[in-house]
Amino acid sequence: MSSPFVLENDVFSSFAFYATASLVKMMIMAPLTSRQRHNKRAYQNPEDVVASKLDPSEVKVNEQDQDVQRVKRNHLNDLENIIPFVLVGMFYIAIMPNLDVARWHFRIFFASRILHTIAYQKGKQPARGIMYLIGAVTTTSMAVQVLRALKQFW
Secondary structure, three states, X not given: OOOOOOOOOHHHHHHHHHHXXXXXXXXXXXXHHHHXXXXXXXXXXXXXXXXXXOOOOOOEEOOOOHHHHHHHHHHHHHHHHHHHHHHHHHHHHHOOOOHHHHHHHHHHHHHHHHHHHHHXXXXXXXXXXXXXXXXXXXXXXXXXXXXXXXXXXX
16 A cells, blocks of 8 residues: 555645645744734833834833734634644545545635635634634544544544
8 A cells, every 4th residue: 555645646735735835824923923013012022122123212011912912813823723734634635535525625724714814814703703614614524534434443
């Protein structure tokens, strides 16, 4: 039996693309948080104020700026959703799913995370909740398929 975790496997290649794109999207949130802190002059630590090279009388430690917190919460939400998608996705590949079904799972998840971020940053509900739910259902669908494929081991 050959490994499903090779680039010649179209399911794995598709997953590798969408999982990597999702991880890169998540990684971008950290510099966006830093940029927002700088733009709002809302630094979290005293040493950050000093490192900003701004007049310390104009800048103070501010851990509660709502715009900064919005980006941080969005980043945390990515961590809570993208990491499970990647882990479940690896098990999902191992059950050798149908290419078209798998590809649509990956596409829908990625699109939901991009749209979730846009809705989150613009403060749009119910769009944000709907996009979260779509991504969560997609990951859950893959997890259920894995569990069903492994039912003999229950």
